[in-house]
Amino acid sequence: MAALLAFLALTTGPLAAQCREDVVALRGPWGTAQFQIEIADTERARAKGLMYRESLPRGAGMLFVFQAPAKLAFWMRNTLIELDLLFVDETGRISHIHNRAQPLDETVISSNGKALAVLEINGGLAAAYGVGVGSEMRHPAFDQAVAAWPCSE
Numbered sequence: 041m042a043a044l045l046a047f048l049a050l051t052t053g054p055l056a057a058q059c060r061e062d063v064v065a066l067r068g069p070w071g072t073a074q075f076q077i078e079i080a081d082t083e084r085a086r087a088k089g090l091m092y093r094e095s096l097p098r099g100a101g102m103l104f105v106f107q108a109p110a111k112l113a114f115w116m117r118n119t120l121i122e123l124d125l126l127f128v129d130e131t132g133r134i135s136h137i138h139n140r141a142q143p144l145d146e147t148v149i150s151s152n153g154k155a156l157a158v159l160e161i162n163g164g165l166a167a168a169y170g171v172g173v174g175s176e177m178r179h180p181a182f183d184q185a186v187a188a189w190p191c192s193e
Contacts, residue, residue: 066177091117103158110154137173
């Protein structure tokens with residue numbers, strides 16, 4: 041428990057004033073958090089995702105960004121680590137969360153509606169932080185004119 045509290049203190053402190061391509065920030069009634077990310081915004085990068093990796097640092101993730109909102113489907117083929125999948129709409133609001141997707145499971149994980157992006161983080165972190173549907177994400181991938189949490193804020 042002490043390690044979790046120390047980690048939260050390090051990762052939920054003041055967030056950078058400017059958006060960066062390699063960082064996503066999340067906020068909600070539960071507080072704020074940020075993750076160092078890799079971007080998967082090409083067909084090839086999205087197809088590979090986090091496959092074959094044996095671990096993911098706790099404060100890291102992968103942001104899958106698509107051209108336009110669409111019904112999305114993911115699976116855990118060749119993915120060796122448990123993940124939370126946070127589906128995000130065009131405004132940067134989390135619209136659906138699939139908690140603790142199981143390694144190597146080929147069951148389809150649906151966005152349950154249209155999403156523009158998906159953030160994959162270590163399984164269990166969304167619940168540990170209290171991240172829920174309606175929480176907001178800040179990142180330059182979102183159209184800043186409609187972003188719920190724009191970079192200029």
